[in-house]
Amino acid sequence: MSYKFPLGPFHPSLEEGEYFELEIEGEVIKEVKMRIGVSHRGIEKLATKKNYMQNLGLVERVCGICSMHHTWAYVQAVEKALGLQVPERGEYIRVIVGELERLHSHILWFGLGSHAIGFDSLFMFLFGIREAVMDVLEAISGNRVNYAINTIGGTRRDIKDPDMILKMLDELEKNVAKAVDVVINDKTFRMRTEGVGKMTPEQAYEWGVLGPTLRGTGIKSDIRIDAPYSVYPEIEFEVPVVDGGDIFARAVVRALEVLESIKIIRQALKKMPSGPYRIPRVPPVVAPAETIARVEAPRGELIYHLISNGTNKPHRLKIRTPTIMNLPALAEMMKGASIADAPLLVLHVDPCMSCMDR
Amino acid sequence: MNIYITYIVLGLLLPLVALLYDGIERKMTARIQGRVGPPITQSWLDFVKLLTKKVKLPEDTNMLMLFSGLVLMFAGAFIPLIMVFMRKGDLILLMYLMVGGTLGILLTGLAFRSPYSRVGVSREMQMAFAYEISFIFAIVITIMVTGCRTLEACSASSIPLIKWPLLLIPFILFLFVAPAKVGVVPVDIGEAESEIAEGPFVEIGGRYLAIAKLSKSMKMLALMQLITLLYLLPAGVTGVWYWIASFVIDGVLVFFTISVVRNAASRIKIDQAVKFYATVPLAIGIIGLVIVYLMRGWGM
DSSP states (O other): OEEEEEEOSSOTTOSSOOEEEEEEETTEEEEEEEEOOTTOOOHHHHHTTSOTTHHHHHHHTTOSSSHHHHHHHHHHHHHHHHTOOOOHHHHHHHHHHHHHHHHHHHHHHHHHHHHHTTOHHHHHHHHHHHHHHHHHHHHHHSOSSOOOOEETTEESSOOOOHHHHHHHHHHHHHHHHHHHHHHHHOHHHHHHHTTTTOOOHHHHHHHTOOHHHHHTTTOOOOHHHHSOOTTGGGSOOOOOOOSSOSHHHHHHHHHHHHHHHHHHHHHHHHHOOOSOSBOSOOOSOOOSEEEEEEEEETTEEEEEEEEEOSSSSEEEEEEEOHHHHHHHHHHHHHTTOBGGGHHHHHHHTOOOHHHHHO | OHHHHHHHHHHHHHHHHHHHHHHHHHHHHHHHTTOOOOOTTHHHHHHHHHHHSOOOOOTTOOHHHHHHHHHHHHHHHHHHHHHHHHTOSBHHHHHHHHHHHHHHHHHHHHTOOOHHHHHHHHHHHHHHHHHHHHHHHHHHHHHHHHOOOBHHHHTTSSOHHHHOGGGHHHHHHHHHHHHHHHTOTTSOTTTOHHHHTTGGGTTOOHHHHHHHHHHHHHHHHHHHHHHIIIIIOOTTOOHHHHHHHHHHHHHHHIIIIIIHHHHSOOOOOHHHHHHHHTTHHHHHHHHHHHHHHHHHTTOO
16 A cells, blocks of 8 residues: 655755655655755846846855856856856866865755755764864855855855865865765675666666756766866866766765866866956947857756847846756656655755755 | 562663673774764763654554553563573573563554554564574573573573583573664664664664663673673672673673674665574574584483
């Protein structure tokens, strides 16, 4: 006999409100119904009522974790429409802050996943080491979460103390190695993650999943390589891909991505030229144009579609977040799993409900 | 007359000591995790706070089932706690009482219609079937090896593990069973807060939750003291030294069987846990029983 099991909108494992209605037989999930939109705030409509500068603050608040990538995609779309060339130092600062954001986002993901399976000592350790990244972000921008680093035509702040970042990266690398050792060698962690959320590369392609969720099925896809932007073409880095298609494989992908991000930041700090980091004056009015900007956010490809109409406000701003692409696959992955796996399955695609609902 | 006063004093003090041990365990867990942690008196403060809270229950709560569950849960922890510290009573009775505490959890959960509660009850039931057999094996092997059926007789021997090395088998079984009986990661599957939000206890609050939490703490202390008494405490220790030795060994056991275990692993799934308890501890229990039978016979 089956029964309905409500997962959310408020649940100890869900950091953000979203409702999943699970149909259960015994402990096995048979059917999943999702109701999205719990935290809808009408941001896209609101963006058409504010000018281009005011929208920076608005799109930064689409998400609390990948806030920098939202403004990065937005400013890229606006800069394309205006035909601006951002100073190279500004681009390097964007890359550095973007990768720092990827670092803390992935460590947060590991921490929340550990908490979902009751591995609280790992959760506490990871949140502890994440603080070092947050401190650096605060030192650079003055803020821990919404850094307000991007502006149209460059960045709002310079990086004045690269040594501070390098020192933090050395320490972080050691700590991440410890965490990776636990993740790979702890038997109970593997028992909870191996074979769970299984997805073949064909299914991943068909369901349109993105980011580390896709790369954990053996498909190499990363906007930083596929459609390079900013100064990524000048930086050498690998896109980690792991076969396996389960939660464990995606965890390994994220662990490797953390190490790659450290490598990228080190290179960017080394190659960063001196000079201006932003254009002093930017025209407030954008001529009629239609632009698209894509960035590789920590959760996957993030797209901003901007239509300008010759005023100081966008005519239309459409945001396509990675979570909306990963959730339909999640529903399929949940079928046949047990209730115990459900919170971990939801968390493992690194869902950003507030991004998706906007 | 004196003995009654002793029972009353112990009845009032031991629950407080149990809560203190809970606080110490929380502190040790925090230190392992690199946190400062709450003060060791936090569980007392939580208990008092819960007693003062207004109780809100769903309209369709089966109150009879809730009350019987809570009474059974409390009795299944409180009476064994008094028995083990007073070193009085029958081991088989103690075993039944401790299993009764598990039944209390099931009844409490069944008083509500919440799916979280029902899933929790189902998991608790499966877990009980899996680990209680090992618990029974541990008690039976202990009786067969030492020949003592009462706690008085058991505590009258020298350090039991040294005197009877065969007791290592039930001791190991107890170490396997302790985390499941107390309900900590990796086998707190019935409550699993990040999955089913405390399962059977999801709907209760206020003084009812206070009783549930107190029962859980008392169960932990009773179990630790039982292990201490049966396998670790030297004979002839009486008076103040008995209490000091008991509390110190209990503290060490709490650290190794609860705090270290819960911080070194993830929560496993119900099928994995049942499979584990139905293989490793059960095999140890059966093989141990055969070995003990062959070596000592039933001459108790």
